[in-house]
Amino acid sequence: QKEVEQDPGPLSVPEGAIVSLNCTYSNSAFQYFMWYRQYSRKGPELLMYTYSSGNKEDGRFTAQVDKSSKYISLFIRDSQPSDSATYLCAMTGSSYKLIFGSGTRLLVRP
Amino acid sequence: GAVVSQHPSWVICKSGTSVKIECRSLDFQATTMFWYRQFPKQSLMLMATSNEGSKATYEQGVEKDKFLINHASLTLSTLTVTSAHPEDSSFYICSGAAGGDGYTFGSGTRLTVV
Numbered sequence: 001q002k003e004v005e006q007d008p009g010p011l012s013v014p015e016g017a018i019v020s021l022n023c024t025y026s027n028s029a030f031q032y033f034m035w036y037r038q039y040s041r042k043g044p045e046l047l048m049y050t051y052s053s054g055n056k057e058d059g060r061f062t063a064q065v066d067k068s069s070k071y072i073s074l075f076i077r078d079s080q081p082s083d084s085a086t087y088l089c090a091m092t093g094s095s096y097k098l099i100f101g102s103g104t105r106l107l108v109r110p
Numbered sequence: 111g112a113v114v115s116q117h118p119s120w121v122i123c124k125s126g127t128s129v130k131i132e133c134r135s136l137d138f139q140a141t142t143m144f145w146y147r148q149f150p151k152q153s154l155m156l157m158a159t160s161n162e163g164s165k166a167t168y169e170q171g172v173e174k175d176k177f178l179i180n181h182a183s184l185t186l187s188t189l190t191v192t193s194a195h196p197e198d199s200s201f202y203i204c205s206g207a208a209g210g211d212g213y214t215f216g217s218g219t220r221l222t223v224v
Binding site for chain 1: 220
């Protein structure tokens, strides 16, 4: 079993839809949780960074962490074609070594 | 926000030659840099962790003599792929820890060995 599980997709939604992306994990020591967006042939871009459980909102993006369920989510409101990319969840504990999910490919149709 | 500048963005080299990839943290001091490689449609695979002024720590299965990492200053880390072969062709990405801003990634280097 992988430490971090993420549905690879692809996930196809119409423009304006609310997108929900999720990851589950098995290591209860993870404390820092991140979501990255990666366009083809580019480095990952940090979208959200959260510590421990709770919600964090930044513009159209909301990150949720539920440590009791070992489950994290990223919501994208009013999705745009420019949001089409691969979304990677990542997390770490005291080792500071990031563990990545496999990434979810998102396609937002105009 | 924190920026990591990675160069070159792409490189083509002949089999048997060496290639150096540089990563610079532009507006923060990266005590630790991480080096990843990524195959098409796959996630990032951590290759090694480098700390300024000390030897890099390599992940299991990564040849330290083939992938030389140098982290001579708080703002510069380099990865040299020695005696490159076609199977080393991949997308290489560096990342620096930017304190409370999480981990910032470079833009990546696409290496093609012919």
